[in-house]
Amino acid sequence: MIKVDNVSKHFGGVKAVDGVSFDVADQENLILLGTSGCGKTTTLKMINRLIEPTSGAIYIDGKNIMEQPPEALRRGIGYVLQNNGLFPHHTVAQNIAVVPNLLKWDKQKTEKRTAELMEKLHLDASYLDVYPNELSGGQQQRIGLARALVSDPPVLLMDEPFGALDNVTRSKIHAEFKALDELKRKTIIMVTHDVQEAFELGDRICLMDKGKIIQSGTPAQLLFNPVNDFVKDFLKHQRLQLEFKAIKLTDLWELLPELNKEAKASSFNAGSNLWETLESFKFNNGETVNISKDQNESKTVSFEQLMSAFYHYKNHQAHE
Amino acid sequence: MNEQQQTLWQFMQQQSGKLQEQTLQHIGLTFISLCIAVLVGLPLGIFIVRKKQLSGLVLGIAGVLQTIPSIALLGFMIPLLGIGPKPAIVALLLYALLPIIRNTYTGILGVDTAVKEAAVAMGMSKWQILFKVELPLAMPVIFAGIRTATVINVGVATLASLIAAGGLGEFIFGGISLNNTNMILAGAIPSALLAIIFDLLLSMVQKISFKKLKRVVYVFPVLLILLCLFYIVPAKSEGKLTAGFTPEFMGRQDGDLGLRSKYGLKIHTIVISDAVMYKAAFEKHLDVISGYSTDGRLKAYDLVVLDDDKHIFPPYYAAPIVRDDILKKFPDLEPTLNLLAGKINDSVMTVLNYRTDYLHQSPERVAKDFLVANKLWRAERGGSDGVVRIGSKIFGEQYILANIYSMLIKGYTDHDVSTKTGLGGTKICFDALTNNQIDFYPEYTGTGLLAILQASPKTVNEVTVNRDSTYNYVQRQFESKYQIKWLKPIGFNNAYALMMRQQQAKQLGIKTISNLKQFLDKK
Numbered sequence: 128m129i130k131v132d133n134v135s136k137h138f139g140g141v142k143a144v145d146g147v148s149f150d151v152a153d154q155e156n157l158i159l160l161g162t163s164g165c166g167k168t169t170t171l172k173m174i175n176r177l178i179e180p181t182s183g184a185i186y187i188d189g190k191n192i193m194e195q196p197p198e199a200l201r202r203g204i205g206y207v208l209q210n211n212g213l214f215p216h217h218t219v220a221q222n223i224a225v226v227p228n229l230l231k232w233d234k235q236k237t238e239k240r241t242a243e244l245m246e247k248l249h250l251d252a253s254y255l256d257v258y259p260n261e262l263s264g265g266q267q268q269r270i271g272l273a274r275a276l277v278s279d280p281p282v283l284l285m286d287e288p289f290g291a292l293d294n295v296t297r298s299k300i301h302a303e304f305k306a307l308d309e310l311k312r313k314t315i316i317m318v319t320h321d322v323q324e325a326f327e328l329g330d331r332i333c334l335m336d337k338g339k340i341i342q343s344g345t346p347a348q349l350l351f352n353p354v355n356d357f358v359k360d361f362l363k364h365q366r367l368q369l370e371f372k373a374i375k376l377t378d379l380w381e382l383l384p385e386l387n388k389e390a391k392a393s394s395f396n397a398g399s400n401l402w403e404t405l406e407s408f409k410f411n412n413g414e415t416v417n418i419s420k421d422q423n424e425s426k427t428v429s430f431e432q433l434m435s436a437f438y439h440y441k442n443h444q445a446h447e
Numbered sequence: 448m449n450e451q452q453q454t455l456w457q458f459m460q461q462q463s464g465k466l467q468e469q470t471l472q473h474i475g476l477t478f479i480s481l482c483i484a485v486l487v488g489l490p491l492g493i494f495i496v497r498k499k500q501l502s503g504l505v506l507g508i509a510g511v512l513q514t515i516p517s518i519a520l521l522g523f524m525i526p527l528l529g530i531g532p533k534p535a536i537v538a539l540l541l542y543a544l545l546p547i548i549r550n551t552y553t554g555i556l557g558v559d560t561a562v563k564e565a566a567v568a569m570g571m572s573k574w575q576i577l578f579k580v581e582l583p584l585a586m587p588v589i590f591a592g593i594r595t596a597t598v599i600n601v602g603v604a605t606l607a608s609l610i611a612a613g614g615l616g617e618f619i620f621g622g623i624s625l626n627n628t629n630m631i632l633a634g635a636i637p638s639a640l641l642a643i644i645f646d647l648l649l650s651m652v653q654k655i656s657f658k659k660l661k662r663v664v665y666v667f668p669v670l671l672i673l674l675c676l677f678y679i680v681p682a683k684s685e686g687k688l689t690a691g692f693t694p695e696f697m698g699r700q701d702g703d704l705g706l707r708s709k710y711g712l713k714i715h716t717i718v719i720s721d722a723v724m725y726k727a728a729f730e731k732h733l734d735v736i737s738g739y740s741t742d743g744r745l746k747a748y749d750l751v752v753l754d755d756d757k758h759i760f761p762p763y764y765a766a767p768i769v770r771d772d773i774l775k776k777f778p779d780l781e782p783t784l785n786l787l788a789g790k791i792n793d794s795v796m797t798v799l800n801y802r803t804d805y806l807h808q809s810p811e812r813v814a815k816d817f818l819v820a821n822k823l824w825r826a827e828r829g830g831s832d833g834v835v836r837i838g839s840k841i842f843g844e845q846y847i848l849a850n851i852y853s854m855l856i857k858g859y860t861d862h863d864v865s866t867k868t869g870l871g872g873t874k875i876c877f878d879a880l881t882n883n884q885i886d887f888y889p890e891y892t893g894t895g896l897l898a899i900l901q902a903s904p905k906t907v908n909e910v911t912v913n914r915d916s917t918y919n920y921v922q923r924q925f926e927s928k929y930q931i932k933w934l935k936p937i938g939f940n941n942a943y944a945l946m947m948r949q950q951q952a953k954q955l956g957i958k959t960i961s962n963l964k965q966f967l968d969k970k
Contacts, residue, residue: 175568202570212565216583226569274569284568 128153128314129174129282134183135338136169143169145338146183156315158329160322166338167318171284174316175204187282202229205275205313209287211267213259219270220255226278237277244273247307265296276309283310285317289324301327322362326372327402334358346373351444371402374440376418382436383418383426394419401437405430455636458629462618470637472613476532477600477641478674480539484596485671488544489589492551493577502552509545517542517603518722521610525723529732530691535604535612542603543596550592554585586664587653594649601642605634608694609720611727615641617694617718624695626874626898688967691719691733695872700904701897701943702737705759712964721842725750734947735963739763741793741941743800743843751952752944754959760943761893761911764918764936767852768895769887770880771930777835781934783859784852784887786823788935796844796939803843810843814850824854830861838885839868840876844941848889873898881929891941895921895933914940 129151136144144166151157159167172178174185176197185192192200213222220241227237245252248269259267268288275283289297304310305328319325325332326346333343342354350366350373353359362369376397394417395404408414408430419425428436459466495502512520520541524534558581566580582589608616618634621627655663696702697718706712714735719727721738728736729748738745740752767784774781791799799817802808818824835856839845846868853864867885870876873894879885896902896910896917910920914936922933945960957963 177564177568198570198572200570201568204568206565206568208561208565208568210559210561212559212561212568214562214566214580214584215559225566225571229570229575271565 128155128188129316130186130189131170131174132184132186134170134173134180134185136166136173136178137181142338144173144180147335147338147340148183149333149340149343151314151316153314154312156317156328156330158325158332159316159318159335160320160325160329160332161335162320165335167320167333167335168286170335171286171316171318174282174284175201175206202226202278203280203282205278205280205283207268207271207275207283207285207288209290211259211271211291213267213270213274215259218256218258219262222259222270223274223277225274230278240277241273244276244309247309248273249303263296264292265300268292268300279309281312281314283313283315285315287318287320290319290321297324304328322369323365323372326369327400334361347378349373368402370441371405371437372400374401374437375399376401376404377420379433379436379440380420380426382439383428384432385426393417394425397421401433404433453629455629455632459633462633466618466633466637469613469615469617469634470641473601473604473615473638473641474674475676476535476539476604476607476612476614477597477645478671480536480604481543481593481597481600482671482675483536484540484543484547485593487540488547488592489551491544492548492589493555495548495552496555496581506545506549506552509548512541513545517606518609521606522723525610525726529730530611530719530723530727531717531732532607532612534610535607539600539603539607542599546592546595546599547589548592550588550595551585554588554592555581557588558584583664590649590653594646594653597645597649598642601638601645605638608718610723611691611717611719613718617697620720620872621694621698621718623872623874624693624898625698626872626877626901627698630698631874688714688734688963689732690714690716690735690737691724691727692716692737693721693724694718696737696943699897699943700907701759701761701893706945706960709757709759710960710964712960712967714963714967728946728948731948734951736946738944738946739844739941740944741796741800741844741939743797743802743804745946746797746801747805749949750946751949752946753952753957753963755942755944756959756961758911761896761907762914762917762940763891763893763942764914764938764940765848765889765891766918766936767887767934768880768890768925768931769934770883771926771932773835773886774932777833777860777862779860780835780856780862783855785935786855786859787851787937789938790821790823791817791938793939793941796941799847800844803847810846810850813847814854817847818851818854825858827854827857828861830857831863832861834863834865835887836885837864837866837868838870838876838879838888839866840873840888841869841871845889848937852887852889880931889937890933892917892921892933892936893942895925900924900928 131147131149134144134147135142147166147170149157159170161167169178173180174192176192214225223241223244224237227240241255242252245255250266250269250273254262254266259270262270268291272288289300292300301324317328329346331343331345332349334341334349336357342349342358346369349358350362350369353362376395376399379401380397393407397418397420404416407416415427415429417425417427491505495505517538520538521534524538528534528537562580562584563576566576571579604614605616605619607614608620615634615638618630619638622630622632622634652663652667692703699705703716719733724733724736725738725742725744725748727733728750738750744750745752769780769784799813802813803810815824837849837852839849849866849868853866856862856864867879870879876888877899880888892914896907900921902910910916918933918936925931925933945963947957952958955966957966
């Protein structure tokens with residue numbers, strides 16, 4: 128879907144981005160992870176030509192982005208900023224309608240789509256006529272997301288979208304983010320410096336440093352097969368939590384005992400990660416959860432069984 | 448002071464027609480220039496946001512323009528644009544530019560970068576970003592600039608009257624010259640009120656929320672243009688000749704009023720400062736002007752004085768006037784000042800004035816040359832027995848006299864001298880004298896009679912029959928009213944006079960004011 132091919136950006140003598148290449152598959156969620164100044168935001172902004180690359184090429188759907196008028200290119204790419212960048216002089220409705228107006232949608236279509244998004248993002252319709260500064264940070268960020276999604280662009284670029292939010296609001300939005308069907312259909316590139324966020328939301332992660340990609344791969348690959356000490360050190364903090372997030376129930380499937388399904392327990396898709404599943408336990412005696420795979424297989428496991436499967440998995444990884 | 452004294456309110460009622468006209472002119476001048484300044488400044492501000500390397504240059508030039516004293520800027524305009532509304536509007540426009548350009552520039556730059564980035568990222572074009580994002584968000588700052596410019600313009604527009612563009616300055620400067628407090632206030636209070644009202648209104652616009660902003664953006668230009676229409680550009684003269692009179696001359700019995708009542712002279716008149724009047728006559732913007740008979744520019748610009756055949760201009764013999772307490776404090780002052788008595792006649796004074804006003808020699812040099820030639824010069828004694836403070840009005844002749852007196856006091860007595868030259872008009876000078884800011888200054892008998900004593904027309908008729916009766920009258924009155932003494936007259940008579948270009952006067956056969964009237968009445 129998106130192909131970044133040996134792209135560099137120099138500001139004067141500084142190589143902000145130095146020969147970066149990666150591919151993003153259709154509907155994949157790629158995270159550009161790194162510390163401040165590593166070039167991740169510059170890389171992101173080159174994709175919608177907010178910044179022009181010094182060398183290299185970027186293709187979206189096989190088309191070189193440099194061969195399209197920048198305005199037309201950008202109208203087809205959703206963009207979410209850290210500080211939301213909402214227009215303070217526009218109401219919420221007007222803010223969401225910016226791109227539809229640029230695309231010359233008729234009023235009814237815009238209104239219908241706006242109402243749909245407001246509902247999906249759990250925003251009350253009464254907010255439509257208020258100004259952004261009357262909303263909370265979390266609400267503003269949701270409006271920013273609605274604005275980026277309104278024209279249903281296939282590609283979404285997000286620059287530290289949740290960076291300005293407090294922890295409680297952030298984890299709430301993370302949950303919504305993962306549940307939102309609109310986003311599942313999109314190819315997303317997201318920039319963040321927050322490792323936990325990257326592991327929680329990313330299908331794949333590109334870890335960057337000093338303008339270069341150090342390693343790219345799934346969270347589990349980065350965690351269990353780091354290419355060097357930099358990657359290892361980067362993922363050192365709260366490692367257990369990262370491991371829980373990196374490991375999906377499918378990874379543990381073979382290690383879980385076959386047990387009959389219990390009707391009362393809450394159920395999880397095998398695609399969920401271990402962290403979500405463990406979080407759901409209330410630690411009552413003998414409590415179990417149901418895990419279903421491919422709609423026909425299912426297992427019922429207890430907390431202890433999950434943990435023991437996890438240790439087996441880890442030992443296995445370490446010996447590989 | 449006398450029976451003619453009226454309250455400010457009475458004066459304003461009596462002059463309500465003129466007051467209204469001047470106020471409308473004032474508003475019109477302010478807003479025409481503001482309108483053009485917005486039309487020029489706003490795009491320029493936007494331009495330097497786009498081309499930042501030019502911002503220093505543009506803001507620098509606008510800043511320099513701002514620092515030029517307003518009266519000097521008006522002076523620069525005359526050779527380029529003549530007199531009247533055109534140069535006044537251009538000058539006001541130049542003053543209004545800086546706040547508008549600067550606030551447009553900083554306003555746009557101050558728009559949140561995240562908002563601008565979002566606008567770009569959503570695929571807005573450069574112009575869409577400008578009109579839909581940058582300008583609306585910069586609007587409060589831009590309005591603040593327009594507000595500053597408006598207040599500056601209301602103030603500077605008072606000076607427009609000096610170059611015949613009308614406005615409330617006519618009352619203010621007329622009042623200062625005529626020592627008429629009511630007249631000053633009738634101009635000053637409305638112009639101050641205008642400044643306050645416009646400031647208040649614009650501050651309300653500035654604080655308006657985004658919700659109402661859109662409406663304001665449409666209403667504001669319409670309002671601006673409506674206000675501009677207030678300036679009814681003075682109808683061009685249908686008559687053959689145009690006269691330019693100073694604000695002072697316009698309000699005096701021995702000026703325009705006398706010309707109308709005694710000669711029945713009707714001429715298209717504009718009000719103008721005497722600083723530019725002679726030049727304007729020379730450059731044929733004006734045909735008849737009200738000047739002073741000893742003015743050096745008379746000679747410089749080849750003008751001729753029309754004979755006052757009905758004697759409406761009273762004698763204006765110059766003499767130093769001194770507070771009595773100073774004469775007691777410095778007993779040798781009176782004989783020293785009287786050394787000059789009778790030494791300078793009309794033609795000598797005209798030449799001295801010509802040397803300063805036209806040849807641009809310094810008043811010190813002219814003063815010294817005169818004293819040396821008349822064998823009155825003595826080297827400074829360098830005394831320190833008290834300081835005598837000399838005042839002078841703001842024109843060349845008074846500067847020369849102040850310098851001559853200074854040299855005489857330093858040469859003949861042991862007192863030191865400090866000079867306060869360039870005191871605006873009669874009122875300022877005389878107030879400085881009575882309030883013990885200066886000790887003496889040269890005054891003219893006619894001014895003392897009409898501007899300071901404000902004698903009734905009857906008294907004026909009685910005492911202006913000859914120079915001595917005028918002198919004696921003012922001497923007596925000043926002594927009893929103010930304890931101020933008129934010393935012996937210096938000799939010359941710097942009376943008011945109507946003057947024309949020599950060539951035109953000859954061509955039209957006009958020698959006297961009566962000739963002028965006949966010529967004007969002839970259809």
